[in-house]
Amino acid sequence: MDSFGRTVDYLRISVTDRCNERCLYCMPQGYKGWEQKPDHLTAEEIIRVVRVAAEMGFRKFRLTGGEPLVRRDLLDIVRVISGIPGVACVGLSTNATKLATLAQPLHAAGLRTVNISLDALNADIYHRVTGGNVADVLAGIRAAVAAGFERVKLNAVLMRDVNEQELWPLVLFAAEHGLPLRLIELMPITTTDVLTDKNFFPVSEAMDLLAQRDELIAQPSVQIGWGPAKYFKLRHTGALVGFIGAMTNLHFCETCNKMRLTADGKIRPCLGDHGELDLRDTLRHNVSDAAVRAVLESALRQKPLEHSFRNQFKPCRPMTAIGG
């Protein structure tokens, strides 16, 4: 439990700051601040953190990045951590461009859930937002569904005039495939051109837009996964849409249950707060698990009441370096 009585049992682990896409909202254009490979935690170090965190009561672990599927030993990491006592669920956040061949082996390794970023279905808009090829993502989604994961969710970041017109096609796609779709407000975590007030598209407007085409029925008891989305069922299409209003929902942090581990071994108690504690040094110089646990406990104590995004937050490390 943190200092504000919130149960924090969810650790998001970035396994790399590298990515094979270049999302407008995530990585500054021409970004060159890549970490050196020796700075990344090794598989053994990640596994050790998970073991100690699970002993403390962390239950849910999500592997992210950068793009986690570009890390070569990802399957080994999944296989080992999903078997650690106390670990209830291992999930993955991915752009799915490499999932077509990896979905089945990941499932076999013990991965339970997959969140897939899909900001547009239109190939040109998708390319403009991410630099990638939407056909690869669609193949990845098909493979994830076929692999039989417990849950596959779609995530889209809302950007006015960028992917606004893609909202309805995304809803229809989500309904057709029976996959929950989450619409996420743009957060000022990175210094990129897209992060302007003009591009900000609040979830309330997205709801209004969808309400022009379908009836939104609140699903207060629906909790899919461990995240902060508020879910609505669309009466006619049948789509289940979650809204993540990190910026406009003033109660957003009240139920926060997570901390982050960056690829270079920093524990970050809150995405929207620059505070980080160095765990890598402890992992590399201290043999005792108690020392690792002490850093995790200290991070838990330092977890702020709420993010600082609304307080003239100055982005520092880009999202790709922190882990989404």
Ligand code: SAM
């Ligand atoms: N590469 C993987 C992916 O595409 O999902 C995992 C990492 S990505 C940073 C994880 C999530 O962070 C994605 O769903 C992405 O949409 C979200 N994200 C990144 N930058 C964001 C921003 N500035 N505002 C809101 N969400 C953001």
